[in-house]
Amino acid sequence: MTLGSAKVSKTHSFMTVSLIELWERFGYYGMQALIVYFMVQRLGFDDDRANLVWSACAALIYVSPAIGGWVGDKVLGTKRTMLLGAAILSLGYALMTVPTENTWFLFSALGVIVVGNGLFKPNAGNLVRKIYEGDDSKIDSAFTIYYMAVNVGSTISMLLTPWIKDYVNATYEGTHYGWHAAFAVCCVGLLVGLGNYALMAKTLKMYGSEPDNHPANKKKLGAVLILALASVALSAIILEYQTLARIFVYIAGIAVLAIFIHLIRTSEPSERAGLIAALVLTVQTVFFFVFYQQMSTSLALFALRNVDWDFTVFGMHLWTWSPAQFQALNPIWIMLLSPLLAYLYATAGRNNKDISIAAKFALGFAVVAIGFFIYGFAGQFAVDGKTSSWVMIWGYGAYSLGELLVSGLGLAMIARYVPERMGGFMMGAYFVASGISQYLGGVVANFASVPKGLTDPLETLDIYTSLFNKLGYAAVICTIIALAVLPLMRRLTNTHHSHTNSAAESLSDVKAEQ
Numbered sequence: 001m002t003l004g005s006a007k008v009s010k011t012h013s014f015m016t017v018s019l020i021e022l023w024e025r026f027g028y029y030g031m032q033a034l035i036v037y038f039m040v041q042r043l044g045f046d047d048d049r050a051n052l053v054w055s056a057c058a059a060l061i062y063v064s065p066a067i068g069g070w071v072g073d074k075v076l077g078t079k080r081t082m083l084l085g086a087a088i089l090s091l092g093y094a095l096m097t098v099p100t101e102n103t104w105f106l107f108s109a110l111g112v113i114v115v116g117n118g119l120f121k122p123n124a125g126n127l128v129r130k131i132y133e134g135d136d137s138k139i140d141s142a143f144t145i146y147y148m149a150v151n152v153g154s155t156i157s158m159l160l161t162p163w164i165k166d167y168v169n170a171t172y173e174g175t176h177y178g179w180h181a182a183f184a185v186c187c188v189g190l191l192v193g194l195g196n197y198a199l200m201a202k203t204l205k206m207y208g209s210e211p212d213n214h215p216a217n218k219k220k221l222g223a224v225l226i227l228a229l230a231s232v233a234l235s236a237i238i239l240e241y242q243t244l245a246r247i248f249v250y251i252a253g254i255a256v257l258a259i260f261i262h263l264i265r266t267s268e269p270s271e272r273a274g275l276i277a278a279l280v281l282t283v284q285t286v287f288f289f290v291f292y293q294q295m296s297t298s299l300a301l302f303a304l305r306n307v308d309w310d311f312t313v314f315g316m317h318l319w320t321w322s323p324a325q326f327q328a329l330n331p332i333w334i335m336l337l338s339p340l341l342a343y344l345y346a347t348a349g350r351n352n353k354d355i356s357i358a359a360k361f362a363l364g365f366a367v368v369a370i371g372f373f374i375y376g377f378a379g380q381f382a383v384d385g386k387t388s389s390w391v392m393i394w395g396y397g398a399y400s401l402g403e404l405l406v407s408g409l410g411l412a413m414i415a416r417y418v419p420e421r422m423g424g425f426m427m428g429a430y431f432v433a434s435g436i437s438q439y440l441g442g443v444v445a446n447f448a449s450v451p452k453g454l455t456d457p458l459e460t461l462d463i464y465t466s467l468f469n470k471l472g473y474a475a476v477i478c479t480i481i482a483l484a485v486l487p488l489m490r491r492l493t494n495t496h497h498s499h500t501n502s503a504a505e506s507l508s509d510v511k512a513e514q
Helices: 003-042 047-063 065-075 078-095 103-131 136-171 177-204 218-240 242-266 269-296 298-306 323-350 357-381 389-417 420-448 457-484 486-513
Strands: 310-313 316-320
Touching: 003 047, 003 078, 003 103, 003 136, 003 177, 003 269, 003 298, 003 323, 047 065, 047 103, 047 218, 047 242, 047 269, 047 420, 065 078, 065 103, 065 218, 065 420, 078 103, 078 177, 103 136, 103 218, 136 177, 136 323, 218 242, 242 269, 242 420, 269 298, 269 323, 269 357, 269 389, 269 420, 269 457, 269 486, 298 323, 298 357, 298 420, 298 457, 310 389, 323 389, 357 389, 357 457, 357 486, 420 457, 457 486
Parallel strands: none
Antiparallel strands: 310 316
16 A cells, blocks of 8 residues: 555545544534423423433443443444444434423433443544554644534534424424424434445444454344443433432542552553553543533523523624524534644644643633633623623633633543553543533532522523633633643653653564564
């Protein structure tokens, strides 16, 4: 294979994974845009319960890849597990199209989505890692573009599903079918993604884990499906009983920390610095996702109750959004900012002036703080308790830049610092840590929980802006901590690179002798 064809192959392979991830995110974020509103407006949940149910579900969605990564690495193969996850996800969204108010049915459908995501997510990310393995100069750039590509899907679905919900509900008044029609669109998106993958699958022939090189083992597949069914039932129970959810989160947190410590203690000395660096950055990611979870909880309900949905400039009306559609501002900003950041990373890398991932994390927390202070300051622009929609645009802009600098590079951090043999598992561990903080984000969101029956925007505005200001100060503290650990991260990174370079030189010498 020539160098030119190798480059084309990598690009095509990268596009294949990015496109199925795009459709998977289309389904997930289309559902996320509506789920808290569905529980509050359709099922009559209190804010407290809706926030915690969704946050517990988000935690499970992020925790489940810890098992899915291992299944992909060791049992079924990375590509097979990714496809199985996409198929199960489409089933989960299909179940949400059933027009019922039974909470156990909803929680079971969410359990199916948890399992599907657990099988899909780590293996899609691991395939991107395998495609760009050994190319550190391109890995930050590749993951940033990957992050941008999947936001195309989430933007379209976050704008589309609330519109479909409103249109169908208005057309068939009194039926509430709009909610379920919107969830049906999420299912269709996954099916399109699977069809697209089938057409492009040959571009990934060179990539995958060891089990991908062998015929599928039916006994192992059967065992995975039985475990998946049990996991659906367990997830539904956890979502129904919040005490179990809290216990689950605590156990998951202790387990991840214990596993990290065990791997650091038992790893080769040459691997230790990289693993410690990954642990430090993973802890920072936990704090970031507490802020991130506000998008689908406190910020979503703030948009419902205290934001003017009309966009106007100098008194001229431009358009009106449904409150759920404001969440689309996040992926829109991601798409606008990603190419710029990817260009800056690539340019800085060529000139040997790229700042470290740890420094990018610190900068990310700083701009997240700015975002929440913008939301907190929203009360100053409020008229009768309703703040301008433009406040949401600029707040989401800062919030999204912070996301790109922290969450957008989280997978690149694992790819850079963690040995290949631990790749799938450590991606799973990273998602577990993120899941823990998703639940904690729901707990934080409940500090702005509006009592049932309170509808005066003037009163609810103070509740929300108070929380947002406190989150802004918390992000400032996170920035200071991230800056304080920069010297430690610099030493760990230098040690990691020196061992990596030594190993590469030794391998080169061996090949030369042969």
